[in-house]
Amino acid sequence: MTDVNTIYPEFITLEESLSLDSRRVEELQLRHMNQYRTQIGLSAGLTFDIVKAEGCHMWDSEGNERLDFIGCVGVYILGHNNPFVLDGVRRYLESKALTMDPMALKPVTAAFAHNMALITPELTRTVLNGGGGAEANEVILKMCRIAAARTKTGRTRVISTLNSFHGKTTGAVNAGGKDVWRRWQTPVPGHAYVPYGDADAVEEEFKKGDVIMFIAEPIQGEGGIVVPADDYFYRVRELCDRYDVYMVLDEVQAGSCRTGYVWAHQYYEGLVPDAFTFAKGISDGVLPVSGVQVKEELYMAAYGSFDSAMMHTATYQDNNISAAVALSSLQFMIEEDVAAKVLERSGYVWEGLERIRSKHPTVLKEIRGRGYMIGLKFGSDEQGTGYANAIGTVLAQKHRVHTMTSINDDTILRVYPNITTTQEDFDWFLGALEQSIAEVA
Numbered sequence: 053m054t055d056v057n058t059i060y061p062e063f064i065t066l067e068e069s070l071s072l073d074s075r076r077v078e079e080l081q082l083r084h085m086n087q088y089r090t091q092i093g094l095s096a097g098l099t100f101d102i103v104k105a106e107g108c109h110m111w112d113s114e115g116n117e118r119l120d121f122i123g124c125v126g127v128y129i130l131g132h133n134n135p136f137v138l139d140g141v142r143r144y145l146e147s148k149a150l151t152m153d154p155m156a157l158k159p160v161t162a163a164f165a166h167n168m169a170l171i172t173p174e175l176t177r178t179v180l181n182g183g184g185g186a187e188a189n190e191v192i193l194k195m196c197r198i199a200a201a202r203t204k205t206g207r208t209r210v211i212s213t214l215n216s217f218h219g220k221t222t223g224a225v226n227a228g229g230k231d232v233w234r235r236w237q238t239p240v241p242g243h244a245y246v247p248y249g250d251a252d253a254v255e256e257e258f259k260k261g262d263v264i265m266f267i268a269e270p271i272q273g274e275g276g277i278v279v280p281a282d283d284y285f286y287r288v289r290e291l292c293d294r295y296d297v298y299m300v301l302d303e304v305q306a307g308s309c310r311t312g313y314v315w316a317h318q319y320y321e322g323l324v325p326d327a328f329t330f331a332k333g334i335s336d337g338v339l340p341v342s343g344v345q346v347k348e349e350l351y352m353a354a355y356g357s358f359d360s361a362m363m364h365t366a367t368y369q370d371n372n373i374s375a376a377v378a379l380s381s382l383q384f385m386i387e388e389d390v391a392a393k394v395l396e397r398s399g400y401v402w403e404g405l406e407r408i409r410s411k412h413p414t415v416l417k418e419i420r421g422r423g424y425m426i427g428l429k430f431g432s433d434e435q436g437t438g439y440a441n442a443i444g445t446v447l448a449q450k451h452r453v454h455t456m457t458s459i460n461d462d463t464i465l466r467v468y469p470n471i472t473t474t475q476e477d478f479d480w481f482l483g484a485l486e487q488s489i490a491e492v493a
């Protein structure tokens with residue numbers, strides 16, 4: 053074997069990459085990746101290097117311990133480097149069965165699909181991707197279009213909710229309810245957007261007679277942790293049944309135990325969507341995994357014949373290594389009763405936040421969300437400048453507590469602890485928040 057540096061003297065090996073000095077990484081990112089995205093983080097003073105991450109803690113190269121209360125916007129619900137999930141992946145790799153052969157049987161994926169159906173028995177079919185949430189939403193958009201072409205002839209429109217976020221690939225971004233993310237792209241026809249939480253507006257669109265699919269998040273994440281009234285999704289379900297429209301829930305951010313339910317829609321007893329998408333937390337950040345869980349009828353309408361079965365394939369679809377990550381995460385969620393623990397433990401931080409809100413009601417106006425999906429609605433100063441971004445920056449820079457505003461509503465600061473978070477961590481966060489408010493407002 054030839055040493056790579058004899059051919060390309062400046063080639064950086066994996067080992068070398070892991071010990072690169074942070075200045076050099078910045079320089080490489082600025083030169084070879086998107087320099088503007090890199091600059092945004094650097095100039096806001098929010099970019100740092102992580103040399104180790106465990107539970108809800110991260111350590112930078114200067115040895116500072118940081119509190120991760122955003123977890124890559126919902127990915128790390130089981131904690132960074134969760135030993136159970138890592139061990140599952142390791143065991144699969146050690147089995148030496150790793151292959152992406154599309155014709156080989158897929159034992160881990162088949163088991164994962166079986167396990168998923170145990171949790172939501174009315175949704176029996178799984179499509180697993182090796183990608184992110186946007187890809188899962190692409191899968192369901194396409195599935196609904198194909199199914200509708202065969203069962204809802206002449207209808208093509210998709211209804212989604214204003215301010216929603218479903219990812220940034222072409223299909224997903226057109227389903228998303230924020231026009232800023234659709235700039236400079238020819239809009240895909242056949243999308244309409246209604247206010248989130250307004251079932252009457254949904255019905256107005258359905259009455260036009262051309263709708264095939266409704267998609268919404270159980271709780272809007274990027275829209276600013278918006279929780280709809282308790283009857284909203286029941287009404288949408290009833291409308292979808294009455295007007296023969298597929299009801300799809302995007303569980304990418306709210307799912308995987310974050311709200312205190314394995315799937316956030318399980319808060320609504322008896323509510324069954326036609327499909328839901330998942331990503332983020334199901335992988336606990338070990339490898340990119342996303343997927344769709346679908347009712348038999350919808351899946352079969354799209355792909356339930358030999359001539360349609362090959363209409364949606366992908367090299368990494370249903371691959372075993374992604375499934376090994378997802379299966380291990382799911383097993384951990386169930387064995388550790390993560391959802392119940394989130395509900396039980398979240399009381400402490402919600403109470404602490406409420407105490408701070410009652411002391412600073414014009415600064416911290418509202419606490420929203422469910423379980424460990426928490427949004428803090430901040431007010432603004434006399435000049436109209438919102439406090440949320442400034443408080444988020446002070447929290448990170450001074451107190452080493454990482455949170456993040458919602459991308460479609462920057463008055464909301466998101467707080468996403470995880471199952472490893474202790475009362476001590478919550479006290480660190482609550483103390484830091486109180487001091488940051490005092491400093492900024």
Ligand SMILES: Cc1ncc(COP(=O)(O)O)c(C=O)c1O
Pocket residue numbers: 125183184185186187189217218219220269273274302303304305306331332
């Ligand atoms: C609800 C929701 N759907 C889809 C996505 C897109 O996921 P990804 O960024 O993995 O493509 C996100 C990402 O934040 C999301 O919050």
